[in-house]
Amino acid sequence: MSLPAPGPLPTDLPGPVDDGAADHLPDQRMPHLALPSTDESLVTLDEVSAGRWVLFIYPLTGEPGVDIPQAWDQIPGARGCTQEVCSFRDQLATLAEVGIEQVLALSSDTSEYQRELANRLHLPYPLLSDPRLQLAEALVLPTFTAQAVPRRNAGAQQLYKRLTMVVRGTRIEHVFYPVFPPDAHAAQVVDWLRTHPDVLV
Template sequence: MDPDYLSLPDDLPVPVDDGATAHLVGRRLPDVSLEATDGGRVSLARLAGRSVVYAYPRTGEPGRPNLVADWDAIPGARGCTPQACDFRDHHAQLLARGIARVHGLSTQTSAYQREAAERLRLPFTLLADPHRALVQAARLPTFSVAGQILLRRFTLVLDDGIVTKVFYPVFPPDRSAVELLAWLDTGEA
């Protein structure tokens, strides 16, 4: 049976906050050039203005099975497509609230990510860190499965390349942009 990447099961395990992103607030991200799905390169450290970067483990491919049979049992693993769609569907609202740009980030290759960006009609780029240069330099939270090291799900708000807010863990993933919009509307932003 092919997984339905657009919906989330009701019984997904909730990830816990293990403090793995606590060191990021107030820190400038390392100047690491990442390939983007539009063919360009992006260094999060050099972004001017307010940016949002949501990190996710990996996008699934229609017609292919999950990476492992128990993917849905891994807290925070399932939901990359619904999360991307949430950011897509709320992209204009984020821009209207002062977000200059949105990027998705994973350890998948840009070629792999390009399929998802096109299929989901994302109005923003996905960034690839397949060699984990940014992951290691910034000590971003990861997990290992099936011989792959994948990012845990989190969202960063960057102001001129400095992390000013972290959402971690992100759950449910299909409400990630909505949670960000609610935070922007509180005036804490």
């Protein structure tokens, strides 16, 4: 059975720039923060694994059949969340081969919406819900304010910028920021892991 695949991204999306907002993260420790997961458990971020694992963070995903506001495409790095979650799905076995023990995704979406997304796209890894941006507060993660937010009608909202961390135990080993293009990002993570084998540091 073939897995659901999102459509291609527009070719003229503006790319994000490196504003230095993640420069402080390498060697930081994951906080003792428990977030709800699509497997209906609480995942505590400093207890995920003693080995290497990946946490990728994205703003939010769109809804099938609902047009994405044009203004959303003009926000550098905002578009492409569905493509990114599918890219990690498709690379999951390869990530395990290069030493990743767990892949987690995180967004400000509700757990209810994330469960629908995981079922619809057959995502084999947990998605964590952080609508209050608690991890952003704990680690001073980059965020942005969006006026036109798919599926949400509450005016301007603060959302996560796209970012990925390779973590060893509780220590952040490497950070991908900015992330672009999102549909090729999981392969970028695999390439980095292949050139940085799992050795104690």
